[in-house]
Amino acid sequence: MKSSQEDIGLLEAYLKGRLSPEEKSALEVRLANEADLNSDYSDLKVLLEGMRISVLENKLDMLKGLENSIPPVAPNENKNDSPPFFLSKKFWMAGIIIIFLAIFGWWIFKENKSHLSEESAPLFAEKFDREFILHSIERSADVLDSLTVEQKIAYDLYAIQEFEDAIPKLNQLWKIQNDTMAYFYMGISYLATGNTSEAEKILSDNAIISNAYLKQKADSILAEYKK
């Protein structure tokens, strides 16, 4: 170090940002022109950073020593040595299982909708097409269909045994158009889906039993069902 004690003091103040604008400008001119002063400035800058590292390393050692003197940190069972949860295998496995169960559940639900109740299944398997479809299910290009669009939809749903979907449509026909056939089909649909009390209520209703043909059908179905 070739600079005087006074110049070293000036360089220190410069590095710490404590010079006035005038003093700073004057020193910068000297640094540009005096090689020894400039060399001391460069060295001082590096040495000060070296001192900083040394202090910080000492503080880190002190904290490590402190850590050794206190009870250790309890490991976090859930997260220890594992990536964030959304990146973990568990997360993806749970996701796949949930999606699989949702698809399976939806499929079961869909299948069950058109399934007959356990009690009515044998009866419907044997006799439904022959005895429970009372409207014409044959379509012809040259014969006009006498059914309305709403009736066709509701009756067709009934005919293909989609009872859950058919019931609200048949109910509409009964309520709005007073369609006795729809009301009868609704009773049969309730029977098929296991709602026996509602089925019996409809099939023994005056609207049905006042029609001899429907009464005979309803009586025979209920009698057979009760066997």
Add this chain to the structure above:
Amino acid sequence: MDWILKIKTDDNQALREIYDLCREECIAWLQNDFGLSVHDALDVFQVSVVILYDNVMTGKLSTLTSNIKTYLKGIAKNKALEMLRSRKNRIIANKYPVMAQYVFEENEKVIFEEQLSTALMSLEFLGDPCKSLLQLYYYNDLSMENITSIMGYKNTDTTKNQKYKCLKRLQNIYSEHINKIASN
């Protein structure tokens, strides 16, 4: 609690208190939010406390606008991400001590790593009492009166002379080493 004043006046005690206050919460947070192991979380936490200290001492942090834990978590978050990034990119652990690496990165455009590691080595070579005297003056920014009292010197003139001599000795050691490196 004025943590900045506390760090400036009684640094070791302040660091111990901050360490105790934030340790459990910060380490659990580092494990939960960044998936760090206890060991890594502890490393990141300790380095973060030291960086907090450095920020106060170098004047980067002059007023604490948030809670001390929040400020510390801000540093720890950056350090944790840095650690995860270097693992992802398979960066080999640096040959220098962790705090040296931190200062290197801050100075990389101005000072070479080799110069800083030589300065650090020269300081170790210089030893005490010179090393402590220079650190108290340059890093801790203590007054000559305070240093005189801490070091047990007769008066401030003695301290000033001693500081100048120590700096000269340090620079000689440093120049010798750096010239050797240059000639190789």
